[in-house]
Every structure is written in structure tokens, then in C-alpha cells.
Amino acid sequence: MAPQPLDKVVEFILSPHIFAPLIYPGLLAAMLVLLTLIWAERKMTAKVQLRYGPLYVLKPLGGIIQLIADAIKFMFQEPILPRKADKWVFVLAPVTMMAFTIIPFAFIPAAPGFVGVDLEYSLPLVLSLSALVPPLILATSWAANNKFTLLGGVREAFMMVAYETSLFIAAFAIATYYGTLSLSKIVEAQTVPGIVLNPIAAAIFFVAMLMTASKLPYDIVEGEQEIVAGPFTEYSGILYMLVMGASYMELYVLSLVFVELFLGGWKPVIPALASIHPAFQGIALFIKAYLVLLFAVFLRSVYARYRLDQALEIGWKKLFPLSLISVVWSLILLVITGGA
Amino acid sequence: MALLDKIREALEPLGAKVEEVRPGYISVSVDAGNMRKAAQLLFSLGFDHVVSVEGVDWIKDKEIEVAYHAASYEPELHGVIVKLSTRIPRDKPELDTLIEVWPSALYPERETWEMLGIVFRGHPELKRLLLPPDYQGPPPLRKDYRVVEEGFIVDLTRKQ
Amino acid sequence: MTSPGSSELRGNPYFWYRLMGRDEEGYDVYELFIGPQHPASGHMRIIVRLDGDIIVDAEPDIGYVHRTMEKLAEGREYLKNIPLFERATIIDAANITWGYVRAVEQLLGLEAPPRAEYLRTLLAEINRIASHLYGFGIAGIMLNHSTMFMWAFGDREVWVQLAEDLTGARLTHSYIIPGGVRRNLPQDFKEKALKAIRYMEKRLQDYERIFVKNPVIIARYVDVGVIKAEEAKRLGIVGPNLRAAGVRYDARIAEEYGAYPELDFEIPTREEGDAMARLLVRIEEIKQSMSMIKQILDKIPDGPIFHEKYYRMLPPKLKEFVEQTGRLKLPGAFIRLKPEPGEAVARVEMGHGEVFYHIVSDGGIKPYRVRIVTPAFRNVVLYRYLTRGARFMDLPAIYGSIDYFPPEGDR
Numbered sequence: 017m018a019p020q021p022l023d024k025v026v027e028f029i030l031s032p033h034i035f036a037p038l039i040y041p042g043l044l045a046a047m048l049v050l051l052t053l054i055w056a057e058r059k060m061t062a063k064v065q066l067r068y069g070p071l072y073v074l075k076p077l078g079g080i081i082q083l084i085a086d087a088i089k090f091m092f093q094e095p096i097l098p099r100k101a102d103k104w105v106f107v108l109a110p111v112t113m114m115a116f117t118i119i120p121f122a123f124i125p126a127a128p129g130f131v132g133v134d135l136e137y138s139l140p141l142v143l144s145l146s147a148l149v150p151p152l153i154l155a156t157s158w159a160a161n162n163k164f165t166l167l168g169g170v171r172e173a174f175m176m177v178a179y180e181t182s183l184f185i186a187a188f189a190i191a192t193y194y195g196t197l198s199l200s201k202i203v204e205a206q207t208v209p210g211i212v213l214n215p216i217a218a219a220i221f222f223v224a225m226l227m228t229a230s231k232l233p234y235d236i237v238e239g240e241q242e243i244v245a246g247p248f249t250e251y252s253g254i255l256y257m258l259v260m261g262a263s264y265m266e267l268y269v270l271s272l273v274f275v276e277l278f279l280g281g282w283k284p285v286i287p288a289l290a291s292i293h294p295a296f297q298g299i300a301l302f303i304k305a306y307l308v309l310l311f312a313v314f315l316r317s318v319y320a321r322y323r324l325d326q327a328l329e330i331g332w333k334k335l336f337p338l339s340l341i342s343v344v345w346s347l348i349l350l351v352i353t354g355g356a
Numbered sequence: 357m358a359l360l361d362k363i364r365e366a367l368e369p370l371g372a373k374v375e376e377v378r379p380g381y382i383s384v385s386v387d388a389g390n391m392r393k394a395a396q397l398l399f400s401l402g403f404d405h406v407v408s409v410e411g412v413d414w415i416k417d418k419e420i421e422v423a424y425h426a427a428s429y430e431p432e433l434h435g436v437i438v439k440l441s442t443r444i445p446r447d448k449p450e451l452d453t454l455i456e457v458w459p460s461a462l463y464p465e466r467e468t469w470e471m472l473g474i475v476f477r478g479h480p481e482l483k484r485l486l487l488p489p490d491y492q493g494p495p496p497l498r499k500d501y502r503v504v505e506e507g508f509i510v511d512l513t514r515k516q
Numbered sequence: 517m518t519s520p521g522s523s524e525l526r527g528n529p530y531f532w533y534r535l536m537g538r539d540e541e542g543y544d545v546y547e548l549f550i551g552p553q554h555p556a557s558g559h560m561r562i563i564v565r566l567d568g569d570i571i572v573d574a575e576p577d578i579g580y581v582h583r584t585m586e587k588l589a590e591g592r593e594y595l596k597n598i599p600l601f602e603r604a605t606i607i608d609a610a611n612i613t614w615g616y617v618r619a620v621e622q623l624l625g626l627e628a629p630p631r632a633e634y635l636r637t638l639l640a641e642i643n644r645i646a647s648h649l650y651g652f653g654i655a656g657i658m659l660n661h662s663t664m665f666m667w668a669f670g671d672r673e674v675w676v677q678l679a680e681d682l683t684g685a686r687l688t689h690s691y692i693i694p695g696g697v698r699r700n701l702p703q704d705f706k707e708k709a710l711k712a713i714r715y716m717e718k719r720l721q722d723y724e725r726i727f728v729k730n731p732v733i734i735a736r737y738v739d740v741g742v743i744k745a746e747e748a749k750r751l752g753i754v755g756p757n758l759r760a761a762g763v764r765y766d767a768r769i770a771e772e773y774g775a776y777p778e779l780d781f782e783i784p785t786r787e788e789g790d791a792m793a794r795l796l797v798r799i800e801e802i803k804q805s806m807s808m809i810k811q812i813l814d815k816i817p818d819g820p821i822f823h824e825k826y827y828r829m830l831p832p833k834l835k836e837f838v839e840q841t842g843r844l845k846l847p848g849a850f851i852r853l854k855p856e857p858g859e860a861v862a863r864v865e866m867g868h869g870e871v872f873y874h875i876v877s878d879g880g881i882k883p884y885r886v887r888i889v890t891p892a893f894r895n896v897v898l899y900r901y902l903t904r905g906a907r908f909m910d911l912p913a914i915y916g917s918i919d920y921f922p923p924e925g926d927r
Contacts, residue, residue, distance in 0.1 A: 065666035163548055167908075232660065233732050241658050241912040242550065320661035320732045323909040324569065378622060380771075381861050405752035407863070407872045408889040425861065425874065429749050429763050434770035437861050439874075460752025463897055464889070471586070486579035486926055496587055503587055 030293065036132035040295050041272060041302065042121035049268050049306065050261055051083045057313035058082070064317040087257060095253035098160060105159035110251070110258035113152045117265035120145045124272050125200040127282050127298035138199045139191055142273055143184055146228070146266050150176040153237070156259065157247035168246025171324055172237045175227060178331025183224035185339035186217040190277050193346040199273070203281030210278035213349060217342035218278040220335050222312075225274060227327070229267035231312055233319035234327055271308040272301065279304050359436065366397045383439045388451055391442050395424065395457040402428045403438055406454075409464035411472035415499040419443045422451055422474055424461065444474070446498075453479040471497040545572050550911075552580045559922035562899065562915075566908055574903035574911060576896050582926040589886040594620055594853045595846075597886065599690050604890060605924040606687050608647040610639040610679075611866035612890070612924075613692050618773060618862035619873045620694045623855035630775075631819040632696035637775040638812045639682055639691055640864075641805040645716070646675040647867025648756075648798045651919035655795065656727065658916030659736055664727045671719050674712050681705060684843075693846070694853065695823030700842030706813045713806045720799060728795065737792040741902040741914040744789050751901060754891045755869020756797045757918055761789035767865035779811050791917035798919070826850060852881050866891055868919055892925035 028034060036042055055070060059078065062069025070079035097103055120142040122132035135141060150172055157169025191197050193213060194205045202210075211218040227234045238246040245251075248259045275281060282301040289296035322330070363382060364374045370393055372386040386394045403426035412421040423441035428434070444451060453476035455461050468474050469482045473495035476482065484491060494501050551561035561577040585604060589597045601616050602609035614636060621627065628636070649672040656664025676686050681702055683689035691698050727733055743753070748761040758765060766783045768776045784800035786793040820827060822844055829847035830838065838844055857879040863872050869891025876885040895918055902914045 061662065065663050066670055067666060163546070167546075167548070235660065236909070239660075239909065239912075241660060242909060317663045318726065318730075320656070320659035320664075320730065320736060322732055323736060323907060323913075325907060325909075326735050377859060404749050407752070407870075407894075408874060408887055410874065410885075410887040412876055412885045423874075425872065427863075429758075429765045431764070434765070435772065437863075439861075458752075459750050460894070460897075463893065467893075484579075486582040488579075496584065501587075503584075503591060 032130050032294075033132050035295060036124075036126055036130065037118070037122040041124060041126045041298070042132075043118060045302065046118070046121070046265055046268055049309065050264050052080065053264060053268075053306075053309055053313060054083050055080050056310060057316065060310070060314050061317040090254055090257040093253035095255050096250070098162070098250050100161045101250065102159040102161065105155050106250075107255065109152045109156040109159060110255050110262070113149050113156075113262045114258050114265070116145055116148045116152070117262050117269060120269045123199070124269070124276070125203065125281075126301065127295050128204075128285060129200070130294045130298065131200060134200065135198065137197045139187060139197045139202070139273070139277075140184075142199070142269065143187060146269055147180055147184075149262060149266055150180070150228075153247050153259075156251075160247070160250040162250055164243040164245075164249045165247050167243045168237055168239075168249070171239070171243075172247060174324065174328055175230075175234070175237060175331070178328050179224040179227035179335070182220050182331065182335035182339040183228065185336075186220040186224065186342055187273070187277060189217040189339065189342040189346045190214050192343060193350055195350075199276050199281075203276050203283070206280050206283070209280045214278075214342055214346055216338055216345060218274075220339050220342065221270075221274055221278065222308075223330075223335060225267065225270045226312060226315070227331070228270060229263045229312070231267065232316045233322045235321055236324050236327055239321065267309060267312060268305070271305045271312070274308055275301055275304040279308075359433070362401060363398075363438070366401060367394055370394055370397075377439075380435050381437050381439070383441065385441045385443070388442045388444050391440070392452055392454060392457065394440055395426075395454045398426055398438060398440060399457050402430050402433050404428050404430070404458075405460040406458040406464065407437065409461050409468050411449075411468050411474055411497065413446070413472065413497065413499045414443070415446070417443075418446045420446055420449050420472060420474060420498075422449075422468070424454065424458070426458065449474040450477060451475070452477050455479060471495055473498065551577075559926070560920075562911070564903075564908070564911065569907050569909075571903045571906050571908055571911065574899050576899040578896060578922065578925050580926065581923045583923075585927045586886055586888060589883060591882065593851055593881050594855070594883060595693065595851055597883070598693065599688065601888065602688050602690065603923075604888070604927050605647075605866065605868070605892075605921060607650045607921070608643045608867045608924075609687055609689050610636070610643040610691060611647075611864055612871055613690070614640060614774075615862050615864035615871045615873045616875075616886075616888075617692050617694050618864065619860045619875045620853070620855065622860035622862065623858060623875060623877050624694060624853065625856075626695050626823055626825070628696045628823060629820045630817045632821045634775045634812050634816045635682075635697045635699075635701060635821060636692050637779070638701075638809060638816075639679060639689065639697075640774065641808050641812070642675050642679050642682070644867045645802050645805050646672050646679070648802050648919075649675070651798060651867070652723070652727075652795075654919070655916035658912040659733065661727065661730075661733070664723070667719070667723065667726075671716065674715060678709060678712050681708060695826050696821050696844070698844045700821050701816070702842075709809055709813060713809065716802070716806060720802065723799070728799070734792070736910075736913050737795060737917065738790060739788075740791045740910050741906065741917060742788070742790045743898070743902060747901065748789070751897050752894055753869075753898065754894050755866070755919075756794055756801060757869065757895055757898065759783065759785045760793035760797045762787040767863045767870040771863050773862075773864065775812065775815075778815065779808050781808050781811075791913055794917045794919075854879065854881055868892055868921060868924065869895060888927055890924045890927060892921045893927070895920060896925050 059069045070082035073079045073082045073085045123135055123138040123142050125131035153172045154169050157165040190210045194202045196202060230237045251259055282298045284300060285297045360376055360382060367374055367384055370386055370390045372384050372394060374384050377383050406424050407427050408425040410423050414421060421441050421443050423439050426438045426440060451474060453465060465476045465479055466482060466485050469476060470485055470487055545565040545567055548564045549561060550564055552559060559581045563575040563577055565572040585600060588600060598613050602613045605612045649668045653665045653668035680686045683691040683699055743761050745762040748758050748763055762785055764783055764785050781804045784797050786797055826847055829849055834845045855877045857877055859876045861874045863870050871891060872889040874887040875883050878884040898918050903911055
């Protein structure tokens with residue numbers, strides 16, 4: 017006799033409200049992305065640089081679980097709290113940072129009609145939640161009470177306003193065309209991928225994404241050659257793992273949003289997969305997002321780091337005017353085609 | 357040699373002793389008081405930078421020889437080094453700085469102060485450069501500074 | 517200036533004002549100690565004083581790897597100083613010892629046979645390429661361009677191997693000795709060298725694509741850390757840093773030593789004097805060095821590799837060994853070289869610039885005084901000159917572009 021409560025539990029877990037934030041596209045998938053992406057980044061860079069990269073942890077698969085080994089090392093490392101640091105902020109900021117990168121998964125639709133909380137305004141909500149991370153980086157830099165972290169914090173403050181504005185405007189430019197701020201409706205409305213309709217907005221969103229996650233050529237905040245590790249100088253052990261992971265998680269969240277806005281989201285849907293579980297219809301979304309991520313991290317082996325003032329110039333003098341143009345372009349499209 | 361004659365003509369009124377040690381290596385020695393004038397004359401002859409500032413501790417004569425090796429970037433003076441040197445007493449090693457004439461002497465003078473204890477009057481930053489900031493003891497490049505080298509065999513029976 | 521973390525400042529509303537202490541010149545400065553453990557180069561500290569994002573002063577605090585070489589040299593025989601001095605610039609060991617050997621040869625009144633001079637020049641040029649590649653790598657990683665770092669260090673290995681084929685040691689060759697060199701040219705050396713040159717020529721094109729013409733590098737390097745010819749002369753700068761400012765000076769043409777007078781090569785110069793110019797001059801010098809290696813291998817004369825006067829001292833058995841293997845055994849008397857009292861100077865162009873030696877001999881078996889001025893020590897003043905007024909993030913760009921090698925500056 018099948019125990020009735022267990023079915024209920026399984027059903028509860030498989031329901032979008034739990035499955036989406038915790039399993040896919042949420043925590044579990046994010047961890048998988050984190051695990052393989054960092055490995056892939058190191059492997060790709062190594063390929064370009066004529067070396068092996070991670071190798072010895074699970075050698076038959078090319079050291080793919082290197083990050084697990086690293087994580088175990090970080091777990092057992094002593095997290096050092098500087099005596100002069102503001103201890104509460106110092107410890108809580110990375111944890112909160114990680115939380116703010118995970119919460120958006122509840123609002124990002126993963127497959128047709130499959131979303132934790134379906135909101136009419138999911139796009140601004142997701143973007144705002146990820147925009148909460150930079151202030152927390154500022155908090156860490158202040159709390160660590162160190163000259164290098166302070167400089168890193170100042171850099172983050174400058175960068176934050178430079179890219180965040182353009183990121184939002186570019187996202188809204190494409191949303192204007194579709195006439196909705198709900199991510200699921202935007203995907204449904206996309207017959208032609210957004211990148212074709214509004215390539216300027218797509219480019220701006222991608223560059224701003226790199227700046228947000230401080231990936232090369234914009235890894236200015238963590239300029240290790242001048243300021244050690246920027247705001248994260250004093251972190252060690254599991255706290256360091258959190259701050260490092262948060263930037264990758266943010267990149268993952270934004271690349272999901274990027275795919276939903278510009279690359280057609282989960283389309284094309286393979287109906288056969290829907291019979292297993294509705295979340296499987298989102299497999300295309302995951303693959304696209306992963307490719308975007310791979311491209312973003314591959315830039316590391318090509319580019320060096322821009323200077324702070326140059327990055328700010330790019331942010332304010334190029335991205336910002338271009339993002340306004342992309343809004344105008346969307347409006348023109350709207351008038352010509354009569355909307356999606 | 358034309359260059360040697362030119363230097364003789366310019367510097368001998370100061371009481372300088374000019375000689376050619378080897379081809380392309382001219383030695384000029386003057387009194388400590390005339391160093392700056394001699395340096396200016398050499399500079400006007402085209403020796404625009406200092407390769408090295410150094411001291412040689414002639415402990416038997418109780419003197420330190422301070423030498424500036426000047427050279428030039430001008431093509432016609434390539435391959436010529438002029439040593440401008442003076443001897444000052446070991447127990448009162450003081451000299452005017454020449455960094456106004458040759459700014460390239462800034463760091464070498466600082467090093468010479470540190471290594472041989474020669475005080476360059478007017479040098480803006482005579483502070484430790486290569487040695488640890490808390491180094492105490494005699495200037496190490498003087499001959500009475502003994503280097504204690506650890507041998508291969510350490511005599512354990514010897515009393516401290 | 518009070519440190520930002522001191523307890524009296526906690527909770528003080530004027531924290532920022534106090535943090536930004538004032539220095540003597542009335543600047544509001546933020547003092548930052550970078551180093552001595554640096555992710556890219558290390559072994560030195562730069563004390564940076566910042567006014568916002570602008571560097572007011574960057575003071576190089578060197579000496580972390582000072583090994584008292586001048587003092588140690590006074591306590592060793594002439595020959596034993598060669599392995600000591602090559603440790604000042606381990607990446608350019610042939611050039612730094614050649615200067616010393618030239619000075620000792622002047623004191624002894626020796627001259628190396630022509631074949632030995634060619635072999636010295638050969639190793640010197642191989643070392644110069646390796647040294648420049650090392651500099652590239654550092655310059656790359658200073659801008660977080662890890663690909664350039666890995667490529668340059670990987671390709672440097674080619675030249676290190678070549679030097680090993682010639683001398684038997686990867687870095688500390690101790691190859692150049694008073695009166696000649698210690699090994700003859702190996703038989704298959706020419707093919708190996710030509711292969712390395714072909715490889716490097718291809719790689720230089722790759723470098724150009726990924727680094728020199730990279731828009732980010734152009735943005736970071738052009739018009740950064742500018743020094744003009746007049747200032748470079750006044751400050752006594754040497755090496756590629758000087759030639760990038762438009763001064764055509766090179767110890768190889770100034771001193772006319774080794775086989776250089778017989779070789780056909782150019783001294784690359786540029787007028788701009790910025791970080792990009794320094795980079796381009798180094799690339800051009802690598803090309804020139806490769807062309808010189810080709811010429812040397814074509815032109816190298818036959819003959820002895822060691823001075824006749826000392827070669828005669830070898831017992832017949834050893835002479836036979838030397839003839840067969842091409843590996844020199846030194847006569848026992850060689851360790852007690854006794855030059856006449858006197859002094860000698862010598863200059864040699866290293867990868868980083870010109871090295872200067874002044875040896876004073878009192879007629880003993882040990883030098884009375886040895887003065888070494890390395891190119892890095894002469895270029896250290898550039899930190900102060902180039903960084904003043906630059907943006908803070910230019911510091912690593914400038915640091916990388918002047919190719920400073922701390923062990924060489926500290927000696």
C-alpha cells in the first residue's frame with residue numbers, strides 16, 4: 017500500500033514552486049553550472065595557453081571535479097576574521113550576497129508555464145535583485161577595514177553606476193517592444209529572437225553583464241596586480257568561496273535573462289521531453305545560457321584588463337547613449353511592425 | 357687624442373690630474389672642493405649622465421676615493437668613460453652632492469652613502485636603500501667591515 | 517598618518533578626513549604599500565601615494581633580494597666571481613658576466629680568440645631573446661593578460677634549451693671566462709638554432725595578434741608612462757627604455773666588443789617613449805637578435821676557443837680531452853689569476869640595458885673593489901618619474917613595461 021504522504025511530498029518537490037528555485041534552474045543547476053563552468057573556463061584558457069589546466073582530480077574526465085576538491089579545501093580552511101574588521105557585516109555580507117543571487121531563480125521561468133512565482137513584473141524584479149549584490153560588495157570592502165578593500169570598494173561603486181543604468185535600459189528597450197515586463201510573456205512573444213530585432217540592446221546587455229560579474233576585460237574591481245583581490249582581500253576559506261561563487265552565480269542569472277530576452281528563451285521546445293517532467297522543456301534555455309557563459313569566460317584568454325577610467329568611459333560615453341538609442345530603435349520597430 | 361686634450365684644457369685650471377688609463381677610459385682626479393665645478397665642466401663637454409657613483413676604501417691611506425663614472429649618449433662620445441674622483445678623509449667623509457649636475461646620480465649616491473658612509477651634502481633623501489631599514493653597524497663596503505662567512509665545518513668545541 | 521584600522525578612528529564621523537592624511541607637500545594622500553610579495557614580479561615594494569585615482573608619488577623600496585655582491589666579490593678569486601655575478605640576473609647570465617670578464621681581461625691584458633668572441637656573442641643574443649620574452653610575460657600578467665604570460669614563458673623555454681645545448685646549463689651557464697669560453701659549438705647546433713628561429717618568427721606574429729594589436733593593450737599602453745629623450749638622458753636611463761625614447765645608444769655599438777663590429781644589425785629606436793614604444797622596441801630587438809644568430813652561425817671562424825697562454829698550461833692528456841669533446845678543462849693556475857695593480861671598466865649591453873663594471877686591482881688574487889651597476893638599478897628611478905601624475909591603474913602597466921628585474925637591481 018503506497019504511503020499517501022510520500023506521494024504528496026514528491027509532488028510538492030516536483031511542483032514548480034519548489035522545483036524551480038531549488039533544482040532547475042535554481043540552486044542545483046546553478047551549482048552544476050558553477051562546477052563545470054569554472055572547470056571549462058580553466059580548461060579553455062589552458063588550451064589557448066598551451067598547457068593542461070586542471071588534470072589530476074578525476075583524471076579520465078580531465079579533472080572535471082577539480083572544483084569539488086577546491087571547495088573541500090575552502091571548507092576546511094580556517095576563515096580568518098581580521099581583528100579590526102566589522103565582524104557582523106564581514107560575515108553576513110557574503111552570505112546575503114549569495115542569497116540575492118539565488119532568489120531570482122524563483123522568478124525566472126524555466127520552461128513554458130514553469131516558474132516558481134509567476135509575476136507580471138519578473139524582469140525588473142530579477143534585475144533589481146541582482147543589482148543588490150554590488151552594494152553588498154561595498155559593505156564587504158568597508159567592513160574588512162583594509163586599504164586595498166577600500167580601493168576595491170570605491171572601484172565597485174564607480175563601476176556599479178556605470179553599468180547598472182545601461183543594463184536596465186537595454187533590458188527595458190527590448191521589453192518595450194514586446195509590451196510586457198514578464199519574462200515568460202516575453203519569451204512567448206518572441207517569434208524572431210530579440211538579438212535580431214534589437215542587436216544594440218543585446219550587445220549592451222552582454223557587455224554590462226561582463227562588467228557586473230567583473231569578468232575580463234572588466235575585472236577591474238578585483239585588480240589583483242594593484243589591489244590584491246579588491247574588496248575580497250581579507251576573505252579566506254568558505255567566505256571567500258561564497259564571494260567568488262556569487263559573481264559566477266550572478267553571471268548565470270543574467271545569462272538566463274539574456275537568453276530569455278534576446279535568444280528566444282526555451283524555444284524550440286521538444287514536446288517529447290514534456291512527458292517526463294515539464295521542466296525538461298527548458299533544456300534549450302539551459303544550453304543557450306551555458307553557451308553564453310562559455311563565451312563570456314572565454315574572453316579571459318583573449319583580453320587584458322581595461323583601466324578604471326576607460327571602463328567608466330565605455331559605460332557612460334558609449335553604453336549609455338547606445339542604450340538610449342536602442343530604446344528609440346525599439347519604439348521605431350514598434351511603430352513599423354505594430355508590436356509582437 | 358683630441359678629447360683628452362679638451363678635457364685637460366678644461367680641467368687643468370682646477371688643479372685636476374687627467375690621465376688616460378686605457379683607451380676610452382679617462383681618469384680625472386680633483387680636490388673635494390672642486391668636484392662640482394669639474395662636474396659642470398665635464399657636463400658641458402657632453403658627458404651627460406653618470407653610470408656609477410662609488411667609493412673605494414683605501415684603508416692604508418686612511419682615505420676614501422669617491423668616483424663618478426660619467427659617460428655620454430652622444431654618438432661622438434660613445435665608448436668613452438670619464439672617472440671623476442676625489443679623495444676624502446675616512447673619518448670625515450663629506451662631499452657636496454652632484455645631483456644638480458647629474459640627476460642620474462640620485463640613486464647611486466644614496467647607495468654609496470649607505471655602503472660606504474659618505475655623506476653627500478644637499479642630497480634630498482639619504483636613507484636606507486638596499487640594506488634593511490633597521491641596519492646598525494659600520495658601512496659594509498668599508499674594508500674594516502669583516503664578512504662572517506659560515507664555513508663547511510663548524511667548530512662546535514669553540515667557546516662563544 | 518593614522519592607519520585606517522586604528523581603534524580611535526572607529527565610529528569617528530571624520531573618519532574619511534583622518535584617513536586621507538596630509539603629507540608635507542600639502543597633498544591629501546592615501547598611502548598604499550604594494551609588495552614586497554607581488555603577484556607578478558615580486559621582490560620589491562612600491563610605496564604609492566594616491567590623490568584620488570592619481571599617483572602623487574610611487575617610491576620604489578628595493579633591496580629585498582640584496583645579496584651584498586660587491587662585498588662578497590672582494591673576498592673571492594677573480595674566477596670565482598663569475599658564478600656569483602650571474603646570479604644577479606639569472607635570466608641573462610651570459611651578458612652580465614661578460615661585462616666582468618671584459619674588465620678582467622683588460623686587467624690581465626688578454627684577448628679572447630675570434631671564435632670565442634663569436635661564441636660569446638651567440639650566447640649573449642640567445643640570452644637577450646630569453647630575457648625579453650621574460651619581460652613580455654611579466655608585462656602581460658601585469659595587465660592580467662595571462663595568455664601572453666604563458667606564451668612568453670613557454671617560448672622562452674626554447675631559447676633556454678638552446679643555451680643549454682651550447683653551454684650545458686639552462687640558466688647559470690658560467691660560459692664566458694677570461695680568455696675564452698668553456699665549450700665549443702655542438703655539431704647539430706645550427707639546425708636547432710635555425711629551427712628555434714623559424715618557430716619564434718611564427719610566434720612573434722601570434723604575439724602581435726593577441727597582444728600588440730589587442731585593443732585593450734593599445735588602450736592601456738599608448739601614451740602611458742611617457743618619457744622623452746631629454747629626460748631619459750638626464751636620468752641616465754639605459755636599454756630598450758632609453759631607445760624607446762628616441763636615443764640611439766647601445767653598448768654594443770658604443771663599446772664595439774665581441775663579434776658585434778663584424779655583424780650587421782640595427783639598433784631599433786622609437787620616438788614616442790611610451791609603454792607601447794618600449795614593447796615594440798623589444799619585439800624589434802628579438803628580431804635583430806635572431807638575425808644576428810643566423811649571421812654568427814654562418815660566419816663563425818674556426819680556431820681555438822681559449823687563449824693560447826693558458827691553454828699551453830694544460831697537461832697533454834687534458835689537451836687531448838679538450839680537442840675531442842670540445843669541453844674546456846681549466847688549468848690549475850687559472851684560479852689564481854693575478855692581474856697587475858690598476859683598474860679597468862667595461863660595459864656590456866644586456867637584455868635590460870647596459871651593465872657597468874669597475875674593477876680595482878691591488879695586484880692580489882682577489883679584486884680590491886668591484887663595482888657593478890646593473891641596468892635595473894639605473895632604471896629604478898623610472899618608477900618615480902613615470903608614475904607621477906599617472907592613474908593608479910597605470911602603475912602595473914608602467915611596472916611591466918620598464919622590464920625591471922628586482923634581483924638585478926638589488927645585486
